Amino acid sequence: MGERKVTSLDVAAKAGVSQSAVSRVFTPGASVSKKMADKVRAAADELGYRPNVLARSLITGRSRIIGLVVAYLENQFYPDALERLSNALQEQGYHILIFMASGTGEGVGAVIDELLDYQVDGIVTASVGMSDELAARCDAAGIPVVLFNRGQDDQRLSQVTSNNVDGARKIAEFLLAGGHQRIGHITGWTGSSTGRDREAGFRAGLAAVGAEPVAVLDGHYRRAEAAAAAREMIEDAKVDAIFVGNDHMAFAVMDELRSSIGLRVPEDISIVGYDDVPLAGWPAYDLTTLRQPSGRMVEATVQTLLDRIENPDTEPQKIAIDGPLIVRGSARIPEGWT
Amino acid sequence: MGERKVTSLDVAAKAGVSQSAVSRVFTPGASVSKKMADKVRAAADELGYRPNVLARSLITGRSRIIGLVVAYLENQFYPDALERLSNALQEQGYHILIFMASGTGEGVGAVIDELLDYQVDGIVTASVGMSDELAARCDAAGIPVVLFNRGQDDQRLSQVTSNNVDGARKIAEFLLAGGHQRIGHITGWTGSSTGRDREAGFRAGLAAVGAEPVAVLDGHYRRAEAAAAAREMIEDAKVDAIFVGNDHMAFAVMDELRSSIGLRVPEDISIVGYDDVPLAGWPAYDLTTLRQPSGRMVEATVQTLLDRIENPDTEPQKIAIDGPLIVRGSARIPEGWT
DNA sequence: GTTTGCTTTGCACAGGTATGCAAAAGAACG
DNA sequence: CGTTCTTTTGCATACCTGTGCAAAGCAAAC
Numbered sequence: 001m002g003e004r005k006v007t008s009l010d011v012a013a014k015a016g017v018s019q020s021a022v023s024r025v026f027t028p029g030a031s032v033s034k035k036m037a038d039k040v041r042a043a044a045d046e047l048g049y050r051p052n053v054l055a056r057s058l059i060t061g062r063s064r065i066i067g068l069v070v071a072y073l074e075n076q077f078y079p080d081a082l083e084r085l086s087n088a089l090q091e092q093g094y095h096i097l098i099f100m101a102s103g104t105g106e107g108v109g110a111v112i113d114e115l116l117d118y119q120v121d122g123i124v125t126a127s128v129g130m131s132d133e134l135a136a137r138c139d140a141a142g143i144p145v146v147l148f149n150r151g152q153d154d155q156r157l158s159q160v161t162s163n164n165v166d167g168a169r170k171i172a173e174f175l176l177a178g179g180h181q182r183i184g185h186i187t188g189w190t191g192s193s194t195g196r197d198r199e200a201g202f203r204a205g206l207a208a209v210g211a212e213p214v215a216v217l218d219g220h221y222r223r224a225e226a227a228a229a230a231r232e233m234i235e236d237a238k239v240d241a242i243f244v245g246n247d248h249m250a251f252a253v254m255d256e257l258r259s260s261i262g263l264r265v266p267e268d269i270s271i272v273g274y275d276d277v278p279l280a281g282w283p284a285y286d287l288t289t290l291r292q293p294s295g296r297m298v299e300a301t302v303q304t305l306l307d308r309i310e311n312p313d314t315e316p317q318k319i320a321i322d323g324p325l326i327v328r329g330s331a332r333i334p335e336g337w338t
Numbered sequence: 339m340g341e342r343k344v345t346s347l348d349v350a351a352k353a354g355v356s357q358s359a360v361s362r363v364f365t366p367g368a369s370v371s372k373k374m375a376d377k378v379r380a381a382a383d384e385l386g387y388r389p390n391v392l393a394r395s396l397i398t399g400r401s402r403i404i405g406l407v408v409a410y411l412e413n414q415f416y417p418d419a420l421e422r423l424s425n426a427l428q429e430q431g432y433h434i435l436i437f438m439a440s441g442t443g444e445g446v447g448a449v450i451d452e453l454l455d456y457q458v459d460g461i462v463t464a465s466v467g468m469s470d471e472l473a474a475r476c477d478a479a480g481i482p483v484v485l486f487n488r489g490q491d492d493q494r495l496s497q498v499t500s501n502n503v504d505g506a507r508k509i510a511e512f513l514l515a516g517g518h519q520r521i522g523h524i525t526g527w528t529g530s531s532t533g534r535d536r537e538a539g540f541r542a543g544l545a546a547v548g549a550e551p552v553a554v555l556d557g558h559y560r561r562a563e564a565a566a567a568a569r570e571m572i573e574d575a576k577v578d579a580i581f582v583g584n585d586h587m588a589f590a591v592m593d594e595l596r597s598s599i600g601l602r603v604p605e606d607i608s609i610v611g612y613d614d615v616p617l618a619g620w621p622a623y624d625l626t627t628l629r630q631p632s633g634r635m636v637e638a639t640v641q642t643l644l645d646r647i648e649n650p651d652t653e654p655q656k657i658a659i660d661g662p663l664i665v666r667g668s669a670r671i672p673e674g675w676t
Numbered sequence: 677g678t679t680t681g682c683t684t685t686g687c688a689c690a691g692g693t694a695t696g697c698a699a700a701a702g703a704a705c706g
Numbered sequence: 707c708g709t710t711c712t713t714t715t716g717c718a719t720a721c722c723t724g725t726g727c728a729a730a731g732c733a734a735a736c
Contacts, residue, residue, distance in 0.1 A: 005479075007722060018686045023724055030724090033684060048475075053455045054392045054401060055722035058691050063392060065435070073421045074616065079411035086438045095456070096436045097403070100424045117391045118433070137386075141343075251620065259621035278412065282589065283597035284622040345692055356716045361694055368694090371702095371714060393692035397721045 006047045015043035026051045057119065066305065067115035068096045069108065069125040075221070075248040076277040077294065078126055081148065084298040085124065092306060094121070101128050109134055116141055122305045124148050129192070130157065144308035144316070146301050149292070151193035151318070158308070158316040160301045162292040162323045164194055165201035170325050171243050171272050171290055172205025177334035180241040180270060184215040184233040186226050186253065188245035195221075198245055198274060214238075219245055223252035230256050234263070241270040241331065247277045247289055254285060254330065270331035276323075286329040293323050344385045353381035364389050395457065404643065405453035406434045407446065407463040413559070413586040414615040415632065416464055419486065422636040423462065430644060432459070439466050447472060454479055460643045462486050467530070468495065482646035482654070484639050487630070489531035489656070496646070496654040498639045500630040500661045502532055503539035508663050509581050509610050509628055510543025515672035518579040518608060522553040522571040524564050524591065526583030533559075536583055536612060552576075557583055561590035568594050572601070579608040579669065585615045585627055592623060592668065608669035614661075624667040631661050 008022040015022070017040065024030035025040040043049075057063040066089055073079050086096050097118060099111045108125075112134050115123060123138060126148045130138075138145050139156040147159040175183055185202055188195030199216065206212050215237035219226035226249035233239045234257070244250035250273030257263045257271070265271055273280060276291035300319050308314045327333060346360040353360070355378065362368035363378040370378075381387075395401040404427055411417050424434050435456060437449045446463075450472050453461060461476060464486045468476075476483050477494040485497040513521055523540055526533030537554065544550050553575035557564035564587035571577045572595070582588035588611030595601045595609070603609055611618060614629035638657050646652045665671060 005722090009722080019722090020686065020688095020724075021684090023722095024685090027724070031684060036684075048478075050451065050455050052396075052457060052722055054457050055396055055691090056724070058390075058393055058396060058693095058722080059724050061691085073417035076414070076417075079414075079417035079420075082417075082436075083411045083438060086436055087440065090438060095452070098420075098424055098434045098436050100421060100428060102425065113388065114433070117388050119390060119392050140386075251622070255621040279617075283593040284589070343692085347692080357692090358694075358716065358718095359714090361692095362715090365694070369714060374714075390692055393721090394694070395721095396692080396723090397694050399721085 005052075006049045008049070008051070010047055011040065011044050011049045014047060015039050022049075023051075062121050062309075063119045064094050065097050065118060065120045066094050067099060067118065067120040067123045069099045069101050069111055069115070069123065069128050071101050071126070071128050075246065075275075076279055077149075077246070077248070077275045077292070080277065081126065081294050081298060084294060085148075085301065088298055088302045092302070094306075101125075112138065116143070121309050122146070124301060124305065125150070127192070127194075130154070142312060144305055144312075146305050148297070148301055149194060151197070156316060158304050158318070160297050160304065160319045160321070161194065161197075162290075162297065163320040164197035165204070167274065167290040167292075167323055167325075168198040168201030168243070169205035169208075171274070172202050172208075174288075174325060174327075174334070174337075175241050175243065175270065175272065175331065176206065176209060176211065177337065178241070178270060178332040179334070180332070182214045182237065182239045182241070183211070184217075184237060184239035184242045185213045186217055186219040186229045186233075186242060186244045186249060188249075189220045190218050192221075195245055202243055219249045221246060221249060223249065226250075226252045227256035227260075229253075231261065234261060234269075239269065241272070243272045243274075245274060247273040247275040247280050247287060249273075250287055250289070250330075251279065251285055254287070265330050266332045272331050276326050280326075281328070288328045288331040289326055291323040291326050293321055296321050343390075344387045346387070346389070348385055349378065349381050349387045352385060353377050360387075361389075399457075400459055400647075401457045402432050403435050403456060403458045404432050405437060405456065405458040405461045407437045407439050407449055407453070407461065407466050409439050409464070409466050413584065413613075414617055415487075415584070415586070415613045415630070418615065419464065419632050419636060422633060423486075423639065426636055426640045430640070432644075439463075450476065454481070459647050460484070462639060462643065463488070465530070465532075468492070480650060482643055482650075484643050486635070486639055487532060489535070494654060496642045496656070498635050498642065498657045498659070499532065499535075500628075500635065501658040502535035503542070505612065505628040505630075505661055505663075506536040506539030506581070507543035507546075509612070510540050510546075512626075512663060512665075512672070512675075513579050513581065513608065513610065513669070514544065514547060514549065515675065516579070516608060516670040517672070518670070520552045520575065520577045520579070521549070522555075522575060522577035522580045523551045524555055524557040524567045524571075524580060524582045524587060526587075527558045528556050530559075533583055540581055557587045559584060559587060561587065564588075565590045565594035565598075567591075569599065572599060572607075577607065579610070581610045581612075583612060585611040585613040585618050585625060587611075588625055588627070588668075589617065589623055592625070603668050604670045610669050614664050618664075619666070626666045626669040627664055629661040629664050631659055634659050 011022045012019040024032045101108045123145045135154045151159045187199045215233045217229035230253040273287050273289035276289045280287040349360045350357040362370045439446045461483045473492045489497045525537045553571045555567035568591040611627035614627045618625040
């Protein structure tokens, strides 16, 4: 068995050159003559040599590994983003080391420590926050961090979100234009900036015409809690429309309303979500929702991250990207709506 | 800025001991006295020292990184499996480096090469096959490979699947017991073992009572193709039941039937899927399906993989796990069915 | 042919850790 | 206290690559 790893020294011996020559051939932009390159590549191919990324990173100080911390993948928004992110980074020669932050808060610390052990060049957290102390630790290690779909005040952290305040305001305007009188809101987890911003934008949109939500409950981004909240709003507050803090919960709400309570959507009640995951476009839900442009959010994430990796003096950025309201069939459509 | 990385030498200096002592303190099972351990840990904590995993793997030859190759994450089965897999490996001190194999065939080769560059300890491919040459290359490098949810004849590869033949046979029996006369089958991609095995099992189940499918079309695991196939079967073959090769396609089929064609499920036509992804249990689809026990499949994957990493002489394994039929509301339930 | 300038190559070392080996320290015992 | 055995420690080296520096090669220009 050829268990033995083939190293640059083996190739050098075979080609009759020095090890550094081999190294240079595999280092883009290094000074090598054509003749040398051909000779070395021939030997390398014959032996099946490929540079050891780990050894390389030991000396260059760059691992070309990006750490991704993600809490859960049940919400379709995240696998979708993960796929895009991985593809985009792969294109730039980076790869994703994935970490699940099962618990909240406490778990994240341990996870970040492990990430640092792997000498990652950068960190992306998806729907996961960071304590100040953690942010400081990453900053001290010189590792840029981008919060994806979550915001935080810390000036050392970059972040990329959709424009949650504006988006939620658009939804408020849409529901008002539809003539709804008793509007409820099931928020995302109010411990998250995303949840809070959407609530604030939504309230602002209603307040612009002197209205306010007749009920607001926290759904914690969980199906069961969202469903329970919906039932409560129906029974206690007699809502005729609900803005649900993300699509994932909105599906649960629609399930609860249609299957358990026996209401029709949108005839009896309008439902609007947030995210526009693929499932929202499938006929079974046909959900009106505000699209988070995940493609552009990922682009911005990669851009910001790589910028800061290449040039450590770059300042952290806070980016919010506008998304359009996607009008489908789960909410009454105002007359003459364009 | 404390940009400077703190190394074991720094800790050694601070604690007044040798570098090897520090190394031993952080190596489980090494010979260290209590006093030494305390002294070193104190210094390490104070400096914020953590061992550099990359440097360590350079000398030990183990990176504690598992490469995961996955084609697409749209089918909810895979994010779910990914989450479980990552958690299980994390518990054992391993982590997942993720690679998207966008294209078929050609792309996989390049991806595997990159994986090898990272000196991964093992490879898991999810719904992705490998050419013989690739299998040989991994084998030569001494890196075990587990195919997850896909099978292949190559003796060098391990694989973990559900018992597709048996599962599909159960579905055939269920549909027959329901009194269906004109049964169709939309297969998974017939280029995949999974697709072929399910078709074979399904045909065998029907053949046991002298029946056979009135229509069989390849859905290629894609929504659009599955929907088109369903439409064609309705119009041309007048099917009264369809076994769809996985849940992801089954949702598309139900969407097409209910929304575009205007049929009722299960009154007009029965639909059965395969996988039992979370979405299958949501009321909007309420899909009868065969459960792939992803928890146990992941367990088996981790077990097999780590066994072979620890002890390279272990033989590759081919594991097929039985799953139960989950009876819900998308297919007629035979009288007295238990 | 000599000088000048540029390109290519090899040498030697660094990066952070684990580990075999021999020396040192400690424990057990008479 | 001296001896023997066991545990702990330090020294030196290896893992595989990239890169600064100086030497060597080459081509052009005089």
